[in-house]
Amino acid sequence: MAEQLGLVMIVEDDKAIADVERLYLTQAGFGVHTESNGERALEEIRRRRPVAVVLDVGLPGLDGISVCRRLREAGDWVPVIFVTARDDEVDRLLGLELGADDYLTKPFSPRELVTRIRGILRRTNGVLASTVRRVGTIELDERERSVRASGRPVELTAMEFDLLAYLSASAGQVFTRDQLLAAVWGQANYSGARTVDVHVAQLRSKLGADSPLRTWRGVGYSVVGAAVGAST
Template sequence: MEERIELDTTPSATLGTILIIEDDPRMQKVLRRIFIEEQYAVVVAGDGQTGLDLFRSEHPLAVVLDLILPRISGRDLCQAFKNLSSETPIIVLSAISEVVDKVLLLELGADDYVTKPFSPRELTARVQAAIRRQRRPVGASIYRFGDCEIDFKSMNARRKGVPVVLTAHEFKLLKFFTDNLERVLTREVLLNEVWGYSSYPTTRTVDNQILKLRQKLEPDPANPKHLLTIYGAGYKFVP
């Protein structure tokens, strides 16, 4: 198969370069358009070897990687990329949906896994979240907002100095919110990011969990200041 490389030189694409490795020309165009609209520069490779060469030359901000590729497989590429630059986020995009494949890719170093067909909004949200996680400096594990103090490392929470009992899952949900300050998070994103691949509760589960967090951490749970509902879209955390 003839290799395919497309370079975007749009002046407005200033947030960094996304490397897309995908052998389907139609999907290449779709992915390229998605990230250009988000103000990224884009480089596209149609096979594994070209993708590896572009990774070395372009030093991308993140990689969107198909699994089934000519010349070098997506699995082998994932390992190679992490050996070359462990901090570069790798988001696997594939029609393969078995949980064992997802677990394997995460073990190989992939930062996230999106199954085709996919929502463009979900894909860009996951790529941007992976980029933010890599950029976030390592600091103290204690997070403060309002009259709350949360120690994510020791899993202790206090409000007005009084201990508050949070479940492990409530800590995980709150951590995801604090990692995505003032970003509107859909229920779909929360289900995938916080509940994980092997569990698919209803969207009502998200609503119930947030209701419990409000009851424990908000001064007035009926009129929240931090865990806000964005009607028709999802939720947003404001410190």
Template sequence: MKILVAEDDAQTADYLRRSLIAEGHSVDVVDDGRDALTYCLYNRCDLMVLDRMLPGMDGMAVLKALRAGRNTLPVIFLTAMADVDARIEGLKEGGDDYLTKPFHFAELSARIGAIARRPVAAEARTCLRVSDLELDLLRRTAERQGQVVDLQPKEFAVLEVLMRNAGHIVTKTMLLEQVWGLSFDPGTTVVETHISRLRTKIDKPFDAKLIHTSRNFGYSIHAPR
């Protein structure tokens, strides 16, 4: 399995990395919540071991942002927050398991194994389509009516969020969280700028417009009606 470890304690992170690699896993490590969210948006991985008390963006906010974007990546919390309410919150918000520190690696390994053995409900989507627009998540390419659309990484990420939520309004806050890893509005026009660029590339050269604005709410993408 390819596992992301999001842990800001260097000693614990190194221990997890070495132990998981010894069991045959591929492991990447980040020490900041925003980096964890960005990693999950731009990279394939099979599971994340997530600390709740991370700098930049706490682990619960990372999980909520993932689930808001319909990202079903399995997440095991590994945290010192051991009270019952914290456990319940972590599981109710979409965590797959919850293990508290101090911990035994053998138990974490067993829980990872249990998740790995779960039957896959459906094949993960690697290609998103809305009308005649296609987004290939593996090749990181976009095409409309067979024509390649050249997108910058952030433009691709914004379009991916819109297409994963096709037919539904995506708020500016959701885009800030899922694309830029921000849990607050920095007061800039970064979202509006990227939507404008996408319209220039996705809509302007074609007759039918796919990207729509819901004033005071957000943006959506859907086939012409």
């Protein structure tokens, strides 16, 4: 069972928390490896190639933010879920800007952690149609989970890709934040509408002038332009 679902890396210096996370993830069918040191975690992530990383922000020495930054700078886009004891908007936004896929604030339910990981992996590894969707100058390959803007490759997190894919599949349709939370994140209002705003802002930043995203003030978001899909 664990081999089927893949290995999750827990990076947490509080042994009691790490043990609970390990217990619930193991019961859910995942393989689990734990580290309490940021430098060591980087080495093991590169060596073991986990399917997801549960990363504590407040690690001693090399903290979780630095670990995530180094992974992204090296081109490693393994799904990362930040765990933080600091419940303030700055940490949340910084984590998302670094390319984290999700975050949980301590204390949290270990069952919620399992749910979040399953959701990310379901979207990342799900069986998708072999199609390339084009909206304006954006080319989105659902099978390869890759995006190009005016021919240039754009690196997106799993959540950013899922959000862009969902909006572009219904180009022209306006979705509220609650609708996007339910469809892309899997549960409306689980982390607030601000999460959608942050991901849209990050997509716009990465896509630049090619961005087809439109804000409907007081309503939500849409992708502008007709989507064209072609078999590959």
